[in-house]
Amino acid sequence: MDGTILVTGGAGYIGSHAVLALLDAGREVVVVDNLVTGFAWAVDPRATLVEMNVADPRMSDLLRAHDIRAIMHFAGSVVVPESVSDPLKYYENNTAATRALLASAVAAGTPHFIFSSTAATYGTPDRVPVAEGDPTVPINPYGMSKLMTEAMLRDVAAAHPMNYAALRYFNVAGADPQGRSGQSTVGATHLIKIAVEAATGKRNAVGVFGTDFPTRDGTGVRDYIHVSDLAAAHVAAFDQLAAEPARSHTLNCGYGRGFSVLEVLDAVDRVTNLKLDRRLESRRAGDPAELIADNRAILATLPWRPERDDLDGIVRDALAWERRLGEREKGRQG
Structure with a gap:
C-alpha cells in the first residue's frame, strides 16, 4: 500500500515497535514525538523523527508536506494511578490533544486513523472474556480519556472522509525479538517489566497487589499480548482501512x-532460574479480578494471527531487553 504513515509517540514503547513493523513491511514512516517520555534513540533511523507535540497547530502542514495517508496515534499518558490523582493531565494529553490532532487530520484530508485504545474502557467487566459490544464503564480517568477519544473518532468518521480502527489493548509486554526496542520507561508499572527489573537487580522485590480475588490462586488475572504481535495488528489494521475506506473498526487486542x-x-x-522476592500487598482500588479479551472479532476482521503467544517467550524477550538497557546504562557511565 502506497503512502507515508505518521506514528505519534513513535519514540515510546508500543509506538517504537509499530515503527519497526511498518518499516519492516516496506512502509515510509514519519514519527512525531515530544520526547517527554520517549527516547530519540528508540526510533529506527529508517524513519523520519520530528520533535513536536501532536496538538501543535502546525501538524496539518506536516501532514500535507509528507502526504500522510494514515496516522497511528500512540502519544499520550498511560499511568492509571496518576490519572486518578491528576485527571486534568489525562484529559489534556489524551482527549484534548487527540481532538487537536483530529482537527489537523481533517484539515489535511488524511483518510485513515489507527488509535491506541485500551481495555480500561471496559472498567470492571460483568463477564470475561470481555467483548467489544460489552458495556464500557471506565473506572478511572485514563480509561475515560480513551473512551472519549473513541466517541470523537466515531463522530469525525461520520462527518468527514475518514475511517478508523480503535484497538483496545489488554496487557502489553515483551520486547522486539531482535533486540531493537523494548520497554524503556523509568518507573514503568507493567508487571512483567517490574519482574524483569527485579530479576536483573534493579528492584529488591515485586509487589503482589491482592491475594484474595476470586481467581484460581487469589491473584489478578490478565491477558498478556506480546508487543510485536500488537505492532503487527496495527499494520494489518491499516491495510484493512485502506482496502475498505467506508468501514471503521473497534477491536480487542489480546x-x-x-x-x-x-x-x-x-x-x-523459570526463565531466569531465580526465585523473585514476592511481597504480598492489599488490593489496589479498582483492580478487576480478571480482564481477558474476547478476540474473535479481530481474528475475523483482520488477516492477523498471534505469532508470539507464549508467556515464557514474552518474558525471555523482556528480560533480554532489560539486560540490554543495563549494558547501555553501564556504557553511558563508562
Whole structure:
C-alpha cells in the first residue's frame, strides 16, 4: 500500500515497535514525538523523527508536506494511578490533544486513523472474556480519556472522509525479538517489566497487589499480548482501512486467555532460574479480578494471527531487553 504513515509517540514503547513493523513491511514512516517520555534513540533511523507535540497547530502542514495517508496515534499518558490523582493531565494529553490532532487530520484530508485504545474502557467487566459490544464503564480517568477519544473518532468518521480502527489493548509486554526496542520507561508499572527489573537487580522485590480475588490462586488475572504481535495488528489494521475506506473498526487486542500475577512471576522464575522476592500487598482500588479479551472479532476482521503467544517467550524477550538497557546504562557511565 502506497503512502507515508505518521506514528505519534513513535519514540515510546508500543509506538517504537509499530515503527519497526511498518518499516519492516516496506512502509515510509514519519514519527512525531515530544520526547517527554520517549527516547530519540528508540526510533529506527529508517524513519523520519520530528520533535513536536501532536496538538501543535502546525501538524496539518506536516501532514500535507509528507502526504500522510494514515496516522497511528500512540502519544499520550498511560499511568492509571496518576490519572486518578491528576485527571486534568489525562484529559489534556489524551482527549484534548487527540481532538487537536483530529482537527489537523481533517484539515489535511488524511483518510485513515489507527488509535491506541485500551481495555480500561471496559472498567470492571460483568463477564470475561470481555467483548467489544460489552458495556464500557471506565473506572478511572485514563480509561475515560480513551473512551472519549473513541466517541470523537466515531463522530469525525461520520462527518468527514475518514475511517478508523480503535484497538483496545489488554496487557502489553515483551520486547522486539531482535533486540531493537523494548520497554524503556523509568518507573514503568507493567508487571512483567517490574519482574524483569527485579530479576536483573534493579528492584529488591515485586509487589503482589491482592491475594484474595476470586481467581484460581487469589491473584489478578490478565491477558498478556506480546508487543510485536500488537505492532503487527496495527499494520494489518491499516491495510484493512485502506482496502475498505467506508468501514471503521473497534477491536480487542489480546490472546483470549489470562495468567495470574503469581503465574507470571513463576514464568520469570523459570526463565531466569531465580526465585523473585514476592511481597504480598492489599488490593489496589479498582483492580478487576480478571480482564481477558474476547478476540474473535479481530481474528475475523483482520488477516492477523498471534505469532508470539507464549508467556515464557514474552518474558525471555523482556528480560533480554532489560539486560540490554543495563549494558547501555553501564556504557553511558563508562
